[in-house]
Amino acid sequence: MTKTNLITGFLGSGKTTTIRHLLANKPPHERWAVLVNEFGEIGIDGALLADSGAVLKEIPGGCMCCVNGLPMQVGLNMLLQQTKPDRLLIEPTGLGHPKQILELLTQDTYAGWIDLLATVCLLDARQLSQPHYRDNENFRDQLAAADIIIANKMDTWQPEDAQALETWQAHSGHQRPIYPIEQGRMDVALLDLPRTNHTELPDAQHHHHAQNKTRGLAALRLPENARWRRALNQGQGYTSCGWIFDGDTQFDTVGMMEWIRLAPVERAKAVVRIPEGSLLINRQGQDLNIETRSIPPLDSRIELIHSSEADWNALQSALFNIRLS
Ligand SMILES: Nc1nc2c(ncn2[C@@H]2O[C@H](COP(=O)(O)OP(=O)(O)O)[C@@H](O)[C@H]2O)c(=O)[nH]1
Ligand SMILES: [Mg+2]
Structure with a gap:
């Protein structure tokens, strides 16, 4: 077991x-x-x-x-x-x-x-x-x-x-x-420690309201020959916008750190390719964690989550401006 x-x-x-x-x-x-x-x-x-x-x-x-x-x-x-x-x-x-x-x-x-x-x-x-x-x-x-x-x-x-x-x-x-x-x-x-809490929880109000019920288990992949794509998700009062870029795309290191730091959203995560390898950024509110690794990632992934509508297009334009290749 x-x-x-x-x-x-x-x-x-x-x-x-x-x-x-x-x-x-x-x-x-x-x-x-x-x-x-x-x-x-x-x-x-x-x-x-x-x-x-x-x-x-x-x-x-x-x-x-x-x-x-x-x-x-x-x-x-x-x-x-x-x-x-x-x-x-x-x-x-x-x-x-x-x-x-x-x-x-x-x-x-x-x-x-x-x-x-x-x-x-x-x-x-x-x-x-x-x-x-x-x-x-x-x-x-x-x-x-x-x-x-x-x-x-x-x-x-x-x-x-x-x-x-x-x-x-x-x-x-x-x-x-x-x-x-x-x-x-x-x-x-x-x-x-054992499981001892058997509190009866109410049925979740938003249960079964998710979209994309047919999604498989794998994390999103890029369609062949596509250099990038964006994916939105919505539910339970929150919206997310994510981008995936192919393995050749690189971002400006400082530009990416600033873009994530300043994005007007509650939650931001990224694993992206930079000239030095990989940049991993994880932000909740003002709590920010940044790491670099010398091995580049297979692709670049960015995800933003917010509890109200955000201007994803404006964020995307700024993101494209810090793309190096
Ligand atoms: N200041 C501070 N930040 C933390 C601590 N633990 C996690 N974080 C940061 O909080 C953010 C969210 O953490 P994460 O583990 O990804 O949260 P999850 O969404 O619950 O999986 C990241 O930026 C972390 O680096 C902590 O004890 N203190
Ligand atoms: Mg997590």
Whole structure:
């Protein structure tokens, strides 16, 4: 049986960062697999996790239970049967519905395959004081479904954020431990805690409203001979716009960093080719992480997510201006 954990948390709370930390600290003899589901069509977390040593499967383009019902199950079955991992970490999109995913994982079909352990929810305590997040159905349900709450990004907290966390915990109605950490540095041993939270969650209002139901499991590819394409996704009050460019396209390094930093959106991610190799940028609000690698990526991928309409065409023009070739 594959020990399995759901790693939930709202957009940008630190799920991928935490998974990278866990993979770097896993028992060396164990084989781990990661199933990543992203809201955007383009699929970037896979590239962020690419050198982590885990078997990886991506499901882009919306909440995995809505968009990919059957393909999601086929992908999960293949991953379990072919790889037989010791552990599977599942990262649903920050806009995902934990109820449906937990229902799927506890189906009889998986009884002999999946040993479902603690569900971990990443929380950015700053968001507790912002109604825009706090009142979001997915944000609330993810916290309600968690067995363990990891309050990430401690380095960014003001005294009022720690206070908001305490108040929230006191009123949440659940006696669950909260572990404050930064940079996703949670203790690997917590993954072995059992699943004890069986809170009845409401049915997600937006369930089954996703578009693109026929999408497969692979991250988006470019059509042959195309140099780039753009893909939009919409749902649950959020819109995403992503671009994929062929492997020959290069971007100006500083120009790309500035374009991502200044883009008027809540969430931005990119793995792009630059003259020096690869540039990896991950931004949530003002939290920005930039890395470079000397090996160029197979293609360039950029994804922006915002809770209201953004001027994608203006952003695209600016993006094309920092293209070198
Ligand atoms: N300041 C700060 N930033 C963080 C921390 N953990 C993650 N981040 C940043 O938050 C952004 C979103 O992180 P990510 O792991 O991709 O979030 P996900 O969308 O939940 O997978 C990235 O820019 C990370 O570098 C932290 O503890 N402190
Ligand atoms: Mg992620």
